[in-house]
Amino acid sequence: MDENESRDDDSVDSDLVTRFMFHISRQPSETIIDDDARSVFGELRNRSNVMVRKSAHYPWLIDAVDNDHFVRFYHTYIQLLCNVSETDYLTKPINQCVSNFIKLQMLVWNVTDKVYTLCFKLTLKEIPYYLFELLKLPSLHPCVCLTETNARLLAHSSIGVLHNMINHVPNIRSVYRRSGGVRALLPFVTASLDGSPDVDPQCAVHYLSLRTAALLLLSFLVDEDENATLHTNDSYIVYLLTALSDALVPVNNYSTKYGYQAEELLVGLQNLAGPDKNKKALIKNDAMKHIQTALVVAYEMKFPYKPQDSTVKPAPFQSDPDALAEKALNFLWTLLFVPESHASLTPGSDFRRLVDKFGSDSTWSPSCRRVAQGIQWHLRTSMKVASGPSDMSDPIAGLMSRERRQRHRHGHLMISYQHSNKNVMIKVRDQLTELGYRIWMDVDYIRGSFIDAMAQGIQEASGLILGLSQAFKNSPHCRQEVKYAYHLGIPFFPLQLEPNFTADGWLGLLLAAIIYISVPDESAVPGAVLQLKEQLGDIGHISRAASEEAVEYSRLLSGGSLTHSFPGFPVRSDSSVTNPKRFSLSNLSAEKANRSPPPSEQNSNAVNLTPTDTNPLSLDARLGWVESSTKSSYAQLWTWKPEDVSRWLRQEGLSAYEQALATVNGPMLAELARLRLAAPESVSVSLFRDLGMSLVDQLRLYSALAKLTVHCSSTSQAIP
Known part of the structure; x- marks a missing residue:
């Protein structure tokens, strides 16, 4: 039975497509009084409404619209309506020409929501220009749209198509602006519904949906100066947040009053939050609470509560919880670039724990998790990373930036x-x-x-x-x-x-x-x-x-490599050591270390840590570990044991990392000193990721390594 029904549906679809292709092969003026054209356009509009409502994908319907034949017909039809000097079909919009076009416009609105290729085709045909010209006509003025249903439907569907196009092709923003899009849309936002006693209350409710559409499209278009003019107060921000609150209802997340889904409103609010002034206004009007509510709704959709002994199946949701969560998190991330937002996400707060769940739970989509992890990254670095040029006056940040530029130009x-x-x-x-x-x-x-x-x-x-x-x-x-x-x-x-x-x-x-x-x-x-x-x-x-890495590698691994990173490290100067391909820390054995090389092999760069006239104290005495001794085992870093390194960490105020570095010995510490010069960024990332070492503690560690280097460099005699 189901198969027969499916076959009948396929037959109806094929018949619809055949009739549709026939009508769009004609001139639009020829279809105006054709009853079959009116019927076909209406049926396809209805099918497309079902497709959008069910979040389905009807290939036969999409193919019928996403082609050059239809785009040409659609382009000609819009020109017919815009060319009021010949025949003004819009003076009284209740006529067959306008009614047929509204059906087509609704069809295009639904299909462009699903298909980006149709948006490209419409852009190449300069459809945005003609749609904005249509919206500028006096026949579609907001006052007319308040009382004339066809005028309102035509304006609303035109804005809907334009909204879908810029969603799929963001770079056509410049085309919209050149076409006078901001000027065409502003009246639909600024028109007041007050003082209009003749307006049907039901029409006024429908007009709210048109105003919302215009405001959401404007959020893509306005620059910072235009934004300041548009948002002289918080009224539009409050309006959109109210619409979002109304849309965050179970099952479909759709506001029947404002005519938009929660996901669409979240995208518009994120666009609106572009200027930092708007971010602060949104936060002041409880945007953070609305975002938290959206995340809770998404979580409850994903993991609905059901008693263990219940046999009732939960009602199926008509929206995607992952998509809702991702858009709410993107909106949240946008707001985090002003400090006013941070109070809502303090560590341990319910909101912060909720965000962390989306970042760590693999049941959420990868794109959703990435946004949550981006928020976590932002919150971790917000206290460390400058938010703008003025913060670069900090001397440590400036020094780090200069060092960064010098070391990693390659x-x-x-x-x-x-x-x-x-x-x-x-x-x-x-x-x-x-x-x-x-x-x-x-x-x-x-x-x-x-x-x-x-x-x-x-x-x-x-x-x-x-x-x-x-x-x-x-x-x-x-x-x-x-x-x-x-x-x-x-x-x-x-x-x-x-x-x-x-x-x-x-x-x-x-x-x-x-x-x-x-x-x-x-x-x-x-x-x-x-x-x-x-x-x-x-x-x-x-x-x-x-070339730079070859020089750096050769310098670091040459006979003076360890004396550069750590000058107290004794190294032979023969070719077996200076050849970087043959050099290895593992080649240094205790036997070689204890053997005094003949004078001909002594490296003039290798220094000892024994007392001299200019350096009366050994390294050990300087650190207060042992009495000065020319034979002290501590005088040679490469003989240090893990307990010696632990003692050094305590001395330098780094005792918090003793346990984590409990197995590090002298040669490993020397290798850390070398890596700090060879790959400072990687070392810094590893210290933060693996040890949780803060920036201040990293600076303390680097300073301690530098002090060891200075102590070692201050002596000049070879180790006996």
Whole structure:
């Protein structure tokens, strides 16, 4: 029986498609009075409504719309409505031409929600321009939309299509702005419903959904100056938060009053939170509580309560808990860049524990976990990493940045981008690789811990290539990367992926004096990469890395390698030691260490720790461990035992790490001193990750190693 029903449905679908293809092969004016065209357009609209409501995917329906034939028909139909100088169909919108187009517009609205390829086709046909022209017509003024249902439906569906298009193709923001999108949308937001006694209360409720749509689309478009004009008070912020609260209901997470799902509202609120002024206003109006509620709802959807003896199946949810949680977490991460947000996420609080669950529980989607882990990374580093240029006045941060720039100019180049621009940035990566540059991109390197991989990618970079767009600026992930790289003193090389994009706000502050390279589309990548090569020079190039690493490796592993890292380390100067390929700490045995080399083999760089006229105390006496003795076993670091290292840790105020370093002996300590010079970033990451060593304790450890080096360097006689 089910098979027969399915076969009948397939037959109906095929018949619908055949009739639909016939009608879109005609001129729109020929379909206006055609009853069959009206019926077909209406049936396809209804099927698309079911597809969206069920979160389904109807290939036959999508194929019927996602093609050049339909796009041409749709393009011609919009022009027919916009060209009011010939026939003004919109003067009285209750007519068959407008009614048929509304059915088509609803169909396009539903399909563009699912299919990004249709959004690209519509963009290439300049549909955004014509839709904004439609919205500017007096016949669709907000006052008309309040009373005329067809006018409201036409305006709302047009804004819905535009919203879906920019969701899938964020870089068309510049097209929207050039088309006068901000000017077209503002009246729908600012129009007041007060003082209109003739307005049907039901129409006023429906108009709220139209206002919400306009406000959400504006959140993609406005710059910082326009935002200040739009948000002179918190009324729109309160309005959207109220809509979100209304949408956070069981089963479908949909607000019937405002006409939007919770996920859509969270994305709009995240866009609205771009300017830091808006972040503070959102937090002041309890955005953090709304986010916590959204996460609780997602958690309860994922793990619904059911008594053990219950035989009742929970009602199926019509929305995805992983998607809801991910969008709520992204909104939260965006708000964390202002300090007012941190009070809600103190360690041990219910909210903080809830966020931690999403980061550690493998039942949540990988993308959801990555956002939660990004929040954890932000909270861990918020007290250590500068939030802006003014914080770089801190002397320690400044010294670390200068050291970072000096030591790692030969590191790789890291690509930082927003995921919607992945394809073009992959092309940039490939062409830079062909030119001999070492490139780090997350798609190639993230296999284990997302946060560890990103942190290491930034720490070992010699430059950060930025894929600039409004979506990049609004992305908390991208802002976190840029913020951390700025703190480490890593230079930026921005590529302007969105035409006419100008960075403002926090991003504009960091890039104020840097020249952008324009990459409006993928065809511009080759020329942009050549310009980028001119800017980069040999930064991040394999030839530079190879030569500098060869020099560094040779210097560190030559006859004076250990005397450079730790000058008190006695080393022979014959070729068997100075050859870096043959040198190894494991080759140093106690027998060789106790044998005094003949004068011809003594290394003038090797020093002892015995008292001299200028250095009356040995190292042991300086540290107060033993009395000065020219034969002291402690005078040779490479004979230190673990208990000697423990004693040294206590002396230097590092006793908290005695247990963790209980097996470390003298040679291992010398190796740590060498690695501190050879790979300081990796050592720092390992100390933090494996030992939980704070920045202050790391500085204390490095200072202690440096003191040992100074003590050893102050003597000048060979060890007897």
